[in-house]
Amino acid sequence: MLTVDSFHVVDGEVALIIGKSGGGKSTLVNCFNGVIPHIFRGNDPGGVVVYGNVVKETPLPKLSTMVGTLLQDPETQVLNYTVEEEIAFGPENLMTPPEEIRERVDQAIATTGIEYIRDRETSVLSGGELQRVALAAVLAMHPKMLIMDEPTSNIDPEGTARVFQTLTGLKGKNTLVIVEHKLERALHFIDRVVLVDEGKIVFDIEKAKLVDHIDDLHAAGIDVPEHYLYAKRFKMDPADIEAIRQRIATEGLVLDTPRRSSGGKVILEAYAHVEVPGKVLVDAELKLKEREVLAIMGRNGAGKSTFLKTVMNFLDKELTAKSSLMVNGVDLSRKSIQERGRYVAYVPQSFDLMLISKTVEDEVSYSLRKRGVKDYRSQTDEFLKLFGLQEFRRRDPLMLSVGQRRRVAMAAALSSGVKIVMMDEPTSGQDFYHKEIIAKEINMLKGLGYSFIIVTHDAKFVYRYADSMAVLDAGKKVLEGTPEEVFASSQQYAVIPPTEYYLRNRDIPIPELGMLGI
Amino acid sequence: MALIDAIWVNGVSWFLVVFGLVGPLYLFFGYIGLTGFRTLTQYEKHDTFYYRLNPLTKIIFTIVVAFVVAVTDWTIDLLVAVILLATYLTLKSGLRRLVLGGALAFASVVGLAWYYAANTPYGLLMYVFYHICVATPAATPQPPSAAWSALFTPVWKWATYFEILGYQPVLTTQGLNYGLQVSTRVAAVLICSMILVMTSTPSAILRTLGKIKVPVVLIFALVVGMRTVPRVFDTLDTTVKVQFMRGYGSKQNSFTRVFYLFGGALTGIVPAMTFLFRGARNTAISADTRAFRAYKGRTFLKPFSFSRVDYVFFALTIGLIALAIFANLYGFGRAIPYAAVGSSCGATSTG
Secondary structure, eight states, X not given: OOOOSOOOOOTTOEEEXXXXXXXXXXXXXXXXXXXXXXXXXXXXXXXXXXXXXXXXXXXXXXXXXXXXXXXXXXXHHOOSSBHHHHHHHHHHHTTOOHHHHHHHHHHHHHHHTOGGGTTSBGGGSOHHHHHHHHHHHHHTTOOSEEEEESTXXXXXXXXXXXXXXXXXXXBTTBEEEEEOSOHHHXXXXXXXXXXXXXXXXEEEEEGGGGGGGHHHHHHTTOOOOHXXXXXXXXXXXXXXXXXXXXXXXXXXXXXXOOOOOOOSOEEEEEEEEEEETTEEEEEEEEEEETTOEEEEEOOTTSSHHHHHHHHTXXXXXXXXXXXXXXXXXXXXXXXXXXXXTTTEEEEOSSGGGGOOSSSHHHHHHHHHHHTTOTTHXXXXXXXXXXXXXXXXXXXXXXXXXXXXXXXXXXXXXXXXXXXXXXXXXXXXXXXXXXXXXXXXXHHHHHHTTOEEEEEOSOHHHHHHHOSEEEEEETXXXXXXXXXXXXXXXXXXXXXXXXXXXXXXXXTSOOOOTTOOBO | OHHHHHHHHHHHHHHHHHXXXXXXXXXXXXXXXXHHHHHHTOOOOOOSHHHHSOHHHHHHHHHHHHHXXXXXXXXXXXXXXXXXXXXXXXXXXXHHHHHHHHHHHXXXXXXXXXXXXXXXXXXXXXXXXXXXXXXXGGGSOOTXXXXXXXXXXXXXXXXXXXXXXXXOSEEEHHHHHHHHHHHHHHHHHHHHHHHHHHHSOXXXXXXXXXXXXXXXXXXXXXXXXXHHHHHHHHHHHHHHHHHHHXXXXXXXXXXXXXXXXXXXXXXXHHHHHHHHHHHHHHHHHHHXXXXXXXXXXXXXXXXOOOOHHHHHHHHHHHHHHXXXXXXXXXXXXXSSOOOOTTOOGGGOOOO
């Protein structure tokens, strides 16, 4: 349910819409592009007018020539096999003459800077490249307004920076409405910020006034960049991070640094080597200590997820792979997935794929039952309690909210009795509120003796919660150490530290705005 | 002696059943696997003649193959299937695709032939092979009557309780012949249609079908299907492996593994489909917000054209039709006759 009394966007303006997941952001923009009511029928967009056209009375194809839409997940948006075919799809639908389609395709490719991939297959592109192809495909429709619904949620920092670079280039030419969790990334080129929460617009302000609304952001569960707090305190321009950093030093403020556990014995040693004809995809080894959170970062396609899959024996059998896995002195290198699963749990990015049972209770007890544990009921109860799932125990897991489903998947993974968890992109597409819940959960489990290997693009999450990190590049481990050590030189591998890191490390030069890690 | 006979009959009967059932199942899930199915349903860029053909040529060829195998004897069908399969060597990763495609075709032939050979009623076989109509099932000759023996060549007599499972009392060469007739047709068409999928981009098919005025909505369903099918196998593969990781099939061995794979895939269908349907919503938005279905037709960036290789292939297609005609003239026509309009059952020809 979304109720908006009045909202307008001026031609050529860049508006950022922020808010928690489920607060109504996507519903709002879906009223502009006609997805409501033309695709999601039964919803009334009220009196929304776009460039003089009443949305509910204007056919979607006509609206699509005025309003372009870029969604979160490039994988599901891209329909065609090659980049050119994908970009031409829209103009072809509009019965545009072939010569004009060619012109539009060339223009869109030039604008998005993807000339180097124009003849490539879409299936081999990285997430960032694919999202720019999707953006080019939207631009080829020549829309006046562009709606971007969390366009960088699923892509790496480098890809995110490239998408935002492209969007910066569009400023002034198109009206841009951006729905984004990554407040920090978009702030440097937007004009307005709109906070949507619980189906209502909380504020709609000029960017310069955002510093005065930090409390509203906190109340709505939005992650406020730390330097904004100091900008407000010192009455400074929040865009000038270097000046804020100097001021913090001048004032003699000592900022808290995240606490990291350094110790424990090594409990896991893993090595993976994967290749396709003519190319090594992964050749890396990692060690994990007891009660440690080890983050793996790197570009899309660096081999992070492939490493986890190889170690867990999940890899496509068409790939040539060698791996070794030693857990607590037990060599699992030649063991089956089932045997490895006794020691290590793997939670895929699409955690819904774990949910196969009809009730939460059955889901959590699944491993225990399959492994023949006799008192599985009491152990199931323990896990349900640990993850706060007792009240949902009879519910169908797939019918729960995203956060609840993730907790069920986690409880189900841990009920095998493992003490090591490998998580693939657990924060991808999650808002600040849900990321904080994941972080609390990980900290709680760490206290209970669990250790984690987490693949992620989220530098802020790593800086705040990881004990150590490794960076993979072209399948090789190129950096390893604490986040402080690694972030000092990780930019060359497209792992960009968060602002919090720069505020605490005055000797590290701050990159240009828009290139900061988030 | 009676005990030894009973053991022999039951042992061989069950061995044959297991062969007919487990053999295909093993090939489907144990050998081809979900990743193999993905390979057989996915386009990969390459540059041999199949890839240079206009998709319309391939569609016409597939239709002609379906027609030819429908009107010829199973030996011809098998020949066509084997030749088409051999051409897989010209595809990207040709040998692997040939082995996977061969396994899929073989599994289909064994599975279907087995089913039809053992289950097809004698009355139907009499009609197929001797053009004899039986008024009622009760009037159908049954083994070991003289009438039955005059018509059928027995191969194996099942244990008596197999009739409860729907089996005919005796497996016959006529039943096997009929089973092969049905299954080799399916195999040939399967092999041919996979060539279209593996060598044409979805957009090339979209362009082709658009040119021949197939409704845009149908084309879109096909194109999205082509893009989604490989993802279905990928996703199912993950759900099965996650179940294995959580202890499912802990006691499996190399023989029972295939059953666990099958069971895991069945269990994993709901989460896999839920996951994919969530993505499908984005696909629909992505297409509809780019003016899909704005008009009845579409224009195309790339021209729709035929090259020399298309004309060569058209010649081959015509040759295939000629083969079907000659095959029929020389007694290799279809084994299953159809009653001509207005004729009585007994007056039908083999065609």
